[in-house]
Amino acid sequence: MGWPPFASHLRIDLTSLFRRVNRRMRKRQFAFCLVAAGLLVANEFTRAADPSHPDQPILAPAEAISRLREGNGRFTAGNPQHQHESVDERAYMAKNSYENAGTISLGLTTEQAAKRRAELTKSQHPFAIILSCSDSRVPPEIVFDEGLGDLFIVRLAGNVLNDEGLGSIEYGVDILGARLIVVLGHQSCGAVDAAMKTIAAKRKAPGHIQSLVTAIEPVVQATPKGDLETTIKANVKHVVDALRSSTPILKARVDSGDVQVIGGYYMLDTGTVTFLDGR
Numbered sequence: 001m002g003w004p005p006f007a008s009h010l011r012i013d014l015t016s017l018f019r020r021v022n023r024r025m026r027k028r029q030f031a032f033c034l035v036a037a038g039l040l041v042a043n044e045f046t047r048a049a050d051p052s053h054p055d056q057p058i059l060a061p062a063e064a065i066s067r068l069r070e071g072n073g074r075f076t077a078g079n080p081q082h083q084h085e086s087v088d089e090r091a092y093m094a095k096n097s098y099e100n101a102g103t104i105s106l107g108l109t110t111e112q113a114a115k116r117r118a119e120l121t122k123s124q125h126p127f128a129i130i131l132s133c134s135d136s137r138v139p140p141e142i143v144f145d146e147g148l149g150d151l152f153i154v155r156l157a158g159n160v161l162n163d164e165g166l167g168s169i170e171y172g173v174d175i176l177g178a179r180l181i182v183v184l185g186h187q188s189c190g191a192v193d194a195a196m197k198t199i200a201a202k203r204k205a206p207g208h209i210q211s212l213v214t215a216i217e218p219v220v221q222a223t224p225k226g227d228l229e230t231t232i233k234a235n236v237k238h239v240v241d242a243l244r245s246s247t248p249i250l251k252a253r254v255d256s257g258d259v260q261v262i263g264g265y266y267m268l269d270t271g272t273v274t275f276l277d278g279r
């Protein structure tokens, strides 16, 4: 004997009710997971910038520029200090920047030094962000004589800006607390030179190299009579302007004076960095 008709309907109704409840529960669980994941991400971000374990104080933009000038001065004078790289310095930073630092003593073994470098990734307070060219002759840590944990760096040929680079810079500002962004171009930049020549010849660069030409093209078109050095500086200014007007994160911070974006130009022959705009 089967269920009487009314009971059969009841069974169907109950089944659909359970399904609905189940769906709701799943939605709630999903929402909970999203919130939990958000909190986890927030925790990771917070831990990365944990203010209770500062490696170094967050510098105001003007102070950060001064520090970069001083570092570049040491570099050009042939007197680099390679700060934050010595054994003592690493041990000092270790004790002040993460919880297990006490287990690392002065005179790090190779293994301990490797562990220290790995743990430093969980806590960092770079005082400036540098967007520079990938050119092997312009490594920012060397030309500014800075060491581990000092500079947050994005490098792309021609110091162009793409979404991933912008996201990295926003991370450096919003999560790590850096207040100075420098777009660093350099003398005889091969990427800008190649873009100018490719555009002049009305050709395409091979493979993905064309993406660099496309990124630099608006600058080349806007400076039709510019020589290479003029175009390199115009390209720096173009990227500086893009960062200053980037919403929703950077523009508000720049407009309030909290963050400063400036251009820089590195001379390959002298090693000198000139800041193009001290604003």
Ligand SMILES: [Zn+2]
Pocket (backbone or CB within 6 Å): 133, 134, 135, 157, 158, 159, 186, 188, 189, 190, 191, 192
């Ligand atoms: Zn370059």
